[in-house]
Amino acid sequence: MNILEKTFNDIRQMRVRGAGRIARAAVKALEEYSLTLNVSTKEEFIKSLENAGEYLKSSRPTAVSLPNAINYVISNFKRKAHELENRSSWIEAFKILCEDFIEKSINAIEKIGVIGAKRVRDGDILLTHCNSEAALSVILSAHKLGKNIKVYCTETRPKLQGLTSASILSKNGVEVTLIVDSAVRYFMNKVDQVIVGADAITANGAIVNKIGTSLIALAAKEARSRFMVAAESYKISPQTFYGDLIIIEERPKYEIVSKDWLSQNKGVKVSNPAFDITPAEYIDAIITEIGIFPPQGVFILYKEMYGFQFKDIQG
Ligand code: RI2
Numbered sequence: 001m002n003i004l005e006k007t008f009n010d011i012r013q014m015r016v017r018g019a020g021r022i023a024r025a026a027v028k029a030l031e032e033y034s035l036t037l038n039v040s041t042k043e044e045f046i047k048s049l050e051n052a053g054e055y056l057k058s059s060r061p062t063a064v065s066l067p068n069a070i071n072y073v074i075s076n077f078k079r080k081a082h083e084l085e086n087r088s089s090w091i092e093a094f095k096i097l098c099e100d101f102i103e104k105s106i107n108a109i110e111k112i113g114v115i116g117a118k119r120v121r122d123g124d125i126l127l128t129h130c131n132s133e134a135a136l137s138v139i140l141s142a143h144k145l146g147k148n149i150k151v152y153c154t155e156t157r158p159k160l161q162g163l164t165s166a167s168i169l170s171k172n173g174v175e176v177t178l179i180v181d182s183a184v185r186y187f188m189n190k191v192d193q194v195i196v197g198a199d200a201i202t203a204n205g206a207i208v209n210k211i212g213t214s215l216i217a218l219a220a221k222e223a224r225s226r227f228m229v230a231a232e233s234y235k236i237s238p239q240t241f242y243g244d245l246i247i248i249e250e251r252p253k254y255e256i257v258s259k260d261w262l263s264q265n266k267g268v269k270v271s272n273p274a275f276d277i278t279p280a281e282y283i284d285a286i287i288t289e290i291g292i293f294p295p296q297g298v299f300i301l302y303k304e305m306y307g308f309q310f311k312d313i314q315g
Contacts, residue, residue: 007059069105109137150177229295
């Protein structure tokens with residue numbers, strides 16, 4: 001199995017997961033793949049990267065960090081290509097672009113933590129869902145600043161990524177309570193602020209995140225608890241500006257029930273969407289590495305970031 005197949009499988013089987021992590025894993029795989037390419041022209045080099053990029057993009061359909069990261073490194077390489085004369089210079093230039101993306105992506109998570117922590121007050125009770133590096137960065141930064149916080153982590157059926165969040169927070173000294181997903185409304189009156197990540201941010205300021213997020217947002221709205229999203233700016237989906245909808249990934253039904261149970265209950269249909277959509281009106285703010293924005297400001301943020309390169313990021 002080559003590096004592309006291995007990374008594709010790791011992402012699809014969720015051995016590597018989380019919107020930011022899959023973006024970095026795909027870019028790293030492209031970088032390693034570029035070293036193995038035995039091609040004689042720049043055009044062939046670019047074509048091979050584009051084909052490999054399309055393959056990696058198809059591993060999971062929802063998190064736009066994945067196509068955005070791949071398009072970012074390839075389109076920047078194409079822009080630079082005319083300056084590069086020989087094979088070693090293409091490889092070096094592509095490697096630098098990939099490493100630069102990975103470094104920026106990691107730095108963005110840290111910046112989100114610094115910015116978001118300012119909005120966490122001493123004594124706050126927080127709730128998070130699933131396992132988001134960006135959301136945990138905010139919570140851990142607030143904790144490091146000495147703010148006395150308590151966190152509810154949902155277990156996040158069916159893959160139980162909430163247990164990972166609970167474990168990380170607890171190992172870092174944060175007081176954590178693990179709850180089942182259906183207990184969210186029961187606890188929401190105690191919660192000052194919900195902090196979740198995002199797999200995609202759409203043109204109209206909605207966020208796409210782990211299934212159950214939109215129910216939590218509803219409960220937060222009813223209880224007047226703040227609902228904050230922590231997400232790197234490269235999770236904005238360019239395609240949604242052109243009218244496309246985000247594809248919601250349907251995961252295998254065996255993540256919910258066993259094969260034995262299904263064979264004994266053949267009449268039962270099982271549906272396992274991995275994500276849902278939380279509309280802008282349920283979101284108080286989106287914390288990015290550039291700053292905190294109301295969800296309605298996504299369009300302006302996107303224009304500021306990409307200006308006339310709007311089409312480039314589409315790939
Ligand atoms: P970061 C995850 O998706 C969760 O939905 C999480 O909230 C989101 O990605 C963002 O995570 P999955 O891969 O990029 O677990 O903030 O399905 O780590």
